[in-house]
Amino acid sequence: MTVEPGAHAEIEIRGLHKAFGEHEVLRGIDLEVARGEVVCVIGPSGSGKSTLLRCVNLLEEPTAGQVFVGGTEVTDLDVDIDAVRRRIGMVFQQFNLFPHVTVEENLTLPQRRVLRRGKAEAVRVARENLARVGLAEKADAYPAQLSGGQQQRVAIARALAMGPELMLFDEPTSALDPELVGDVLAVMRMLAADGMTMMVVTHEMSFAREVADRVVFMDGGRIVEEGPAEQVVGAPRHERTRHFLTRILDPAASEPPGPESPADRESSQGQ
């Protein structure tokens, strides 16, 4: 999808800073995600990807700057944050399913508690979304009886059952055995094709290339580079992005960390 100038931004982040004590983790992030757009966020460990995602639904409180979701400022002190969070689905590396209830109940309980849906409607929506992720036949199973990939698809279905207008994913496939990753990515691909607005922190570069409208590369709490996936992943402009991609696409080729920092390398470009 191309983003029209002036298209309505589903997520708008302006001058976002976040510090934990003395440690400044986000150092001025400006980012817009248009309605229906899929943005993948990549970058080394500790660069602030999860913190950025968590600032969008105020799981972390920004130190400075503004965040808007669907036009509502979530950083406004008077915001009804519960109302904003109901519009945002979040999927983490760990699935966080309730272990002691069935798959279907994992989907109906939040609908009933948070959205106050009646039982029949909650069950109908639960089954619809389990079918959407290919797990209709697992409704009566318990989470422990499912594979990690199936559990993650249940977690996605649980988020979808709340009717979110955007979805945040934080490394949804990182805890999975490699052979289970594909099914979860297939569900995410389907969501993207259905027009869901998605912000996805991932190390799956082939997914980013294929599905993302835009890729954002973060390092050291800043956005170093952003653009179409084929550009950022296929032909990165910055040395730091190239260095990161080389390591992630071929971990065996990574050299041990030396005295030369990535930032030094960037300033000596053109060799």
Ligand SMILES: Nc1ncnc2c1ncn2[C@@H]1O[C@H](COP(=O)(O)OP(=O)(O)OP(=O)(O)O)[C@@H](O)[C@H]1O
């Ligand atoms: N609650 C917290 N208290 C203190 N420091 C934190 C907290 N959460 C994150 N940090 C620090 O902020 C920095 C960025 O963390 P963040 O989790 O956003 O990075 P990340 O890019 O998601 O990394 P990874 O790829 O390992 O998940 C790290 O140095 C981390 O130790």
Ligand SMILES: [Mg+2]
């Ligand atoms: Mg993280």
